[in-house]
Amino acid sequence: MLLEIPILLCLANAALIQAATASLSLNSILSLNFQDLPSPPSFSLPVSPNLTITVAYCSSATVSTRFFVTNNSFVDNPGPDGGEDVFEITVDQGLGTFSAVFLEGGVLAIDGASSDDFSFEIGASDSGPMHEVLAVFPLLGDTTSNQALLFSPPFDPPVFSDPSYPNYTLPGPSLSPPSPPDSSPNFTLLLAPTSPQSLTALPQTACMMSSQTSSGNIANESLWLRDEEGWRTQWIMAGLSPQTNYTAYVIQDSTKLSGPMYFVTKSAVFACPLAAFLPYCPGVTYAIPLPSPDNSDLSIYDSTNLPSAISDTLTAYFTNFTTTLTTQACGRDYYSPLQTCADCQRAYFRWLCSVSFPRCGEQSPSTTTTTSATSSPTPTTDTTTIPSPTSALQPQTSSSVPRNPAFTSLNMSYSVLLPCIETCQAADRACPNFLGFACPLARFNANESYGVGYIDGAEPDGQGLGVPGQAQDRWGNVWCNFV
Numbered sequence: 412m413l414l415e416i417p418i419l420l421c422l423a424n425a426a427l428i429q430a431a432t433a434s435l436s437l438n439s440i441l442s443l444n445f446q447d448l449p450s451p452p453s454f455s456l457p458v459s460p461n462l463t464i465t466v467a468y469c470s471s472a473t474v475s476t477r478f479f480v481t482n483n484s485f486v487d488n489p490g491p492d493g494g495e496d497v498f499e500i501t502v503d504q505g506l507g508t509f510s511a512v513f514l515e516g517g518v519l520a521i522d523g524a525s526s527d528d529f530s531f532e533i534g535a536s537d538s539g540p541m542h543e544v545l546a547v548f549p550l551l552g553d554t555t556s557n558q559a560l561l562f563s564p565p566f567d568p569p570v571f572s573d574p575s576y577p578n579y580t581l582p583g584p585s586l587s588p589p590s591p592p593d594s595s596p597n598f599t600l601l602l603a604p605t606s607p608q609s610l611t612a613l614p615q616t617a618c619m620m621s622s623q624t625s626s627g628n629i630a631n632e633s634l635w636l637r638d639e640e641g642w643r644t645q646w647i648m649a650g651l652s653p654q655t656n657y658t659a660y661v662i663q664d665s666t667k668l669s670g671p672m673y674f675v676t677k678s679a680v681f682a683c684p685l686a687a688f689l690p691y692c693p694g695v696t697y698a699i700p701l702p703s704p705d706n707s708d709l710s711i712y713d714s715t716n717l718p719s720a721i722s723d724t725l726t727a728y729f730t731n732f733t734t735t736l737t738t739q740a741c742g743r744d745y746y747s748p749l750q751t752c753a754d755c756q757r758a759y760f761r762w763l764c765s766v767s768f769p770r771c772g773e774q775s776p777s778t779t780t781t782t783s784a785t786s787s788p789t790p791t792t793d794t795t796t797i798p799s800p801t802s803a804l805q806p807q808t809s810s811s812v813p814r815n816p817a818f819t820s821l822n823m824s825y826s827v828l829l830p831c832i833e834t835c836q837a838a839d840r841a842c843p844n845f846l847g848f849a850c851p852l853a854r855f856n857a858n859e860s861y862g863v864g865y866i867d868g869a870e871p872d873g874q875g876l877g878v879p880g881q882a883q884d885r886w887g888n889v890w891c892n893f894v
Contacts, residue, residue, distance in 0.1 A: 435455065462536070468616055471614060480520070481496050489519075544668050556679050561602075563598040579743075595634060597664050605657060644661075652676065653676055677773050683771030686768065695764055736843075770830075802890045833865075
């Protein structure tokens, strides 16, 4: 009978704790202001074998508030004096996360001065943190002098269903966009000019960023399956200022934050319009060398107003290549243990889009601020900078023959950002030998047609080009065009 007394005391103590404190529900978020906290300023925590507690600051006031948590049912007031099984939730840049086993529940206590007047959120979940800074950044499509094409982090990646023998039929070029998923995260874009007092100086939380005013205006917001990484929310932003550094964040479901990502708009004389919404080339989301469209509310080219000479030629290439490819006994006679005809077709389509749609670029002035544009230094954590490789820009005069003859002349000088040679090499690796597909070598002037040495690295006699290992980064550097 004596053995039951500690158990009864434990249960009684836990019941007293529950009665003395407010409760934090499982998988929910509580929005609070320090002046409106319960007395005592503590919350009972739900029972869970894997509980994650998050704290997110929603205002930028300097505070001395601290957060303490315990999963010991005998501790009813965890605080700075410590004690058995008392832990402090460390808050960094406005966000704190703590995970532990709470088989008997627990208590979250808030310790701070009465003068701490700020708002914050607390979340408790048994499926990971409710507040989070995502590891994936927003993606920049491209900019003009006053527009920007931006993307959220990806979700719901497509599942490729390759054909099989005996009915090995490859699809033709997509002439209409795929149907969007039935549900998607709720993404919100936040944009502001970059400055020392910019968004990065605020608590890096979704609730903090949600209270900020965004620059520009959203001309279009839609879902777009840009690549195999998955669907994204796509924004076309208008009303931006020329040659201006911007900082971008994406807020997901009001609780998760992606960013910061940086970019710079083009100069006022930049004349190339954006292209987007091309189902046969979904990765073409950048500026192309055509006169500004007359019949577009968004001032961009899409599948409805792109000159038919471009789209018809492209889809004919798609069809002819697929016909030639399927003369191979696809699905029955394997030309590779790693690649299939479907892999070859996808790689070829991607390459063809990158070379068929020249991408306009512009040399940006060097800057040592916290953002950088094409060919600018990449910032570090101190005041020094690391020189970035020079982008693969190729000048085009008003009399230059367009790289794609189907494009009409822009009647002015501009620069083309060359496609990454890795798009060509991917098709070369994926396709059967009988097609005769081959890519130029770095030692034989491959850099006249492609950006060489930016992703996979340069060949031995092509060193010195700079090898960042990527086509673009979160600082606004874009080295070559990777569709």
